[in-house]
Amino acid sequence: MVSGLFQVFSSQVLPGLEEQRKQVLGKLQTLYPNHAKQRVDAFLTLMIVILSALLKFLDPPGSKDRTWEIVDWWMQYQGRVAEETERDTNLPIYLLDALVKEMLAQGEDFRKQYYMSFDLTKNEFGDPVELSFLASGRDLLMALQILGKNKGFKFPFSNAKQLGIRIANDSEVLEKAGWRREHEKTVHGLKYYRLTRKLV
Numbered sequence: 001m002v003s004g005l006f007q008v009f010s011s012q013v014l015p016g017l018e019e020q021r022k023q024v025l026g027k028l029q030t031l032y033p034n035h036a037k038q039r040v041d042a043f044l045t046l047m048i049v050i051l052s053a054l055l056k057f058l059d060p061p062g063s064k065d066r067t068w069e070i071v072d073w074w075m076q077y078q079g080r081v082a083e084e085t086e087r088d089t090n091l092p093i094y095l096l097d098a099l100v101k102e103m104l105a106q107g108e109d110f111r112k113q114y115y116m117s118f119d120l121t122k123n124e125f126g127d128p129v130e131l132s133f134l135a136s137g138r139d140l141l142m143a144l145q146i147l148g149k150n151k152g153f154k155f156p157f158s159n160a161k162q163l164g165i166r167i168a169n170d171s172e173v174l175e176k177a178g179w180r181r182e183h184e185k186t187v188h189g190l191k192y193y194r195l196t197r198k199l200v
Helices: 002-013 017-031 038-058 067-088 091-114 137-151 160-169 171-176
Strands: 119-122 128-136 179-187 190-198
Touching: 002 038, 017 038, 017 067, 038 067, 091 128, 091 137, 091 160, 091 171, 091 190, 128 137, 137 160, 137 190, 160 171, 171 179
Parallel strands: none
Antiparallel strands: 119 128, 128 190, 179 190
16 A cells, blocks of 8 residues: 555656646635645645545546545635634633623622623523623723632733733634624723623
């Protein structure tokens, strides 16, 4: 089997390899200009050239070339993995999701302890589908500091401005994770945002 692979490489891959890689790279950059694994494009081009060569032997004679179908499936899969990783390692998402869990667990008692109210939307079966709350940067900072103290973790932001900038910078990632942040009002120069989390 190994000798067979070497024969395929020597007859199908190595002849004109650089030209093949240039063509593949051009198509890759056209079809997927901002894909999750862009930093390894040079490696991907080689893998795609090898894949194309192997499919000539694996697929029935005269069948349609499936190279770019497989590449497309892989690109979409890697994009989903990258998004999930980004969400799972994002600090504002972690903190806000932890606050939502506390809201759901505490219910009516949440306001007494965290000095913040929230609105919960339920479906026709009584299951929560969306949660939202209105908060200034200071309100949110205080609630998250209380959460950190209650749950025993060190809160990483020292002031409301620092927290607000980080949330604003990560707004795209927050949206992908099911969050929506909208400016609702300004009172005496203090901005209040409505933060909404989809629960289903």
